[in-house]
Amino acid sequence: MGWTTIGSRLAYENPWIRVREDQVLRPDGSAGRYGVVEVRAPAVFVVPISDDDDVVLVSVDRYATGESSLEVPAGGAEESDLQLAAERELCEETGLVARHWRDLGRVQSLNGVAAAAGRVFLARGLREAARTAQPVDHQGIEGIDAVVRVPLDRLPDLLAAGGITDNESLGALLLALTALGRVR
Amino acid sequence: MGWTTIGSRLAYENPWIRVREDQVLRPDGSAGRYGVVEVRAPAVFVVPISDDDDVVLVSVDRYATGESSLEVPAGGAEESDLQLAAERELCEETGLVARHWRDLGRVQSLNGVAAAAGRVFLARGLREAARTAQPVDHQGIEGIDAVVRVPLDRLPDLLAAGGITDNESLGALLLALTALGRVR
Numbered sequence: 001m002g003w004t005t006i007g008s009r010l011a012y013e014n015p016w017i018r019v020r021e022d023q024v025l026r027p028d029g030s031a032g033r034y035g036v037v038e039v040r041a042p043a044v045f046v047v048p049i050s051d052d053d054d055v056v057l058v059s060v061d062r063y064a065t066g067e068s069s070l071e072v073p074a075g076g077a078e079e080s081d082l083q084l085a086a087e088r089e090l091c092e093e094t095g096l097v098a099r100h101w102r103d104l105g106r107v108q109s110l111n112g113v114a115a116a117a118g119r120v121f122l123a124r125g126l127r128e129a130a131r132t133a134q135p136v137d138h139q140g141i142e143g144i145d146a147v148v149r150v151p152l153d154r155l156p157d158l159l160a161a162g163g164i165t166d167n168e169s170l171g172a173l174l175l176a177l178t179a180l181g182r183v184r
Numbered sequence: 185m186g187w188t189t190i191g192s193r194l195a196y197e198n199p200w201i202r203v204r205e206d207q208v209l210r211p212d213g214s215a216g217r218y219g220v221v222e223v224r225a226p227a228v229f230v231v232p233i234s235d236d237d238d239v240v241l242v243s244v245d246r247y248a249t250g251e252s253s254l255e256v257p258a259g260g261a262e263e264s265d266l267q268l269a270a271e272r273e274l275c276e277e278t279g280l281v282a283r284h285w286r287d288l289g290r291v292q293s294l295n296g297v298a299a300a301a302g303r304v305f306l307a308r309g310l311r312e313a314a315r316t317a318q319p320v321d322h323q324g325i326e327g328i329d330a331v332v333r334v335p336l337d338r339l340p341d342l343l344a345a346g347g348i349t350d351n352e353s354l355g356a357l358l359l360a361l362t363a364l365g366r367v368r
Contacts (some may be wrong), residue, residue: 002327003247011196012203012220017297019196019203027245028324034249035198037221039297062295063187064220069295076296105346107354110294111246112260113201113223118351134189139307140212143186162289162341167302170291171354174361180345180366183361 002027016040016076036115041076043087043109043118047176048073048096050126054149055173057164058093061143070148071169077119086121091129092138094147099125104175109168120172122179150156154181186211187218198306200260206287213277220299224333225260227293227302229352231360232257232280238333239357242277245327253254254332255337257303270305275313276322278331286294288359304356306363336366 008025018038026032048056055072062069074095077085083101090096101120109116139145150158155173164170177183197203202222210216232240239256246253257277261269267285274280286306293300323329324367334342338355348354361367 002250002329012205014205014217017221018221019219019221021196021198022247024247026325027329028321029325032231033198034247035201035203037201037203037297039294043296052354060318061186062292062298063206063208063288064297065292065295065301066299067292067295069292079207083314105349107349107351108249108251108253109253109351110204110223110300111249111350112227112354113248113300114222114294114298115250116294116297117249139211139214143195143201143211145186145211153368156362156367159359160366165289165291166295167291167293167355168295170358171351174358175310175343177205177358178340183340183343184337184366184368 001021003146006107011035035113037113039114041078042079042082043074043116043168044082044089045072045074045120045157046086046090046122046123048090048094048098048123048126049152050149053152055152056094056096056126057148057150058089058144058145059148061145063143068145069166071162071166072172073169082119083121090123093142093144094127096126097129098123102179104179107171118168120175122176195219219297221297223298223300225262226266227258227300227352228261228266228273229256229258229302229304230270230274231304231356231357232274232282232310233336234333237336238346239336239339240278240280240310241332241334242328243332245329245331247327250330251314252329253350255350256356258352266303267305270307274307277326279313280310281313282335286363289345291355294321302352304359306360317328
């Protein structure tokens with residue numbers, strides 16, 4: 001690292017993020033300050049592909065941007081096992097479970113400002129989860145208003161039309177499409 | 185929007201970001217608080233493709249994550265014209281100018297926490313910029329330690345090997361590869 005940390009103070013925290021302000025020396029030696037947003041829980045991103053090659057997306061009402069956004073199922077990991085977290089998020093957000101899981105690697109979001117680590121999973125062999133007696137309304141709590149299936153063959157048109165703007169979803173989809181041999 | 189804002193306070197700000205904490209009602213009606221990181225300047229992301237189908241990437245020493253990261257040229261827009269900002273960032277970070285520019289649309293980063301808008305551009309017809317008499321060391325200030333050309337044909341292997349973890353770069357690359365007809 002070409003950066004040096006001279007000092008650090010906590011600027012803000014809540015259960016999900018922590019913001020600190022560091023006094024730094026930049027790679028060129030000049031002094032400055034750097035506000036870093038630490039996202040406490042690693043995120044998991046799931047690209048669920050059905051047996052007939054649909055990708056399953058969710059429409060999320062995003063408070064921070066004030067927009068509804070078409071995204072891959074995702075969320076913060078409460079579990080140390082990230083695949084378990086991915087399995088939980090997939091089920092909570094879409095009602096699906098997957099037989100086959102593949103770890104597509106780690107990602108970082110908004111790394112000019114944030115330390116926000118994530119892990120991407122490809123999920124195949126989808127089926128509906130068994131219903132629980134008293135389901136928790138995770139979709140309502142998180143602002144998910146629809147589950148949308150998009151045939152993979154139509155995904156390029158959707159992307160070209162600006163139908164997916166969430167960078168984490170775009171990143172997860174690129175890794176998944178690469179793993180599926182659909183990128184050349 | 186299914187969310188309602190009840191109150192808001194400024195929690196932290198610096199020249200680049202502003203963090204506010206809002207009191208909210210969630211889409212299911214329950215009360216909570218939401219820390220929102222507003223990134224002040226929109227970001228521009230440039231996917232530069234050479235005449236012989238190399239994508240030009242930069243290796244950036246990222247303070248927030250403590251890692252070196254292979255990324256598309258990018259930065260915060262000081263200009264209201266985002267293409268001008270993209271042209272400036274491309275030149276500052278790689279020493280290149282481009283003859284052909286294509287706006288690939290807008291993106292949002294880390295939208296569970298942040299309001300961080302961006303715009304992606306495809307840049308083609310690359311050539312070296314004329315040298316200025318007293319160049320500013322933008323690469324040193326921003327922590328860029330290398331410019332790397334990757335043949336597009338080898339990009340899938342690089343992605344599969346985890347060579348690019350920056351979600352904004354992955355998102356920009358997916359939009360660019362789609363525009364180039366390389367995603368099916």
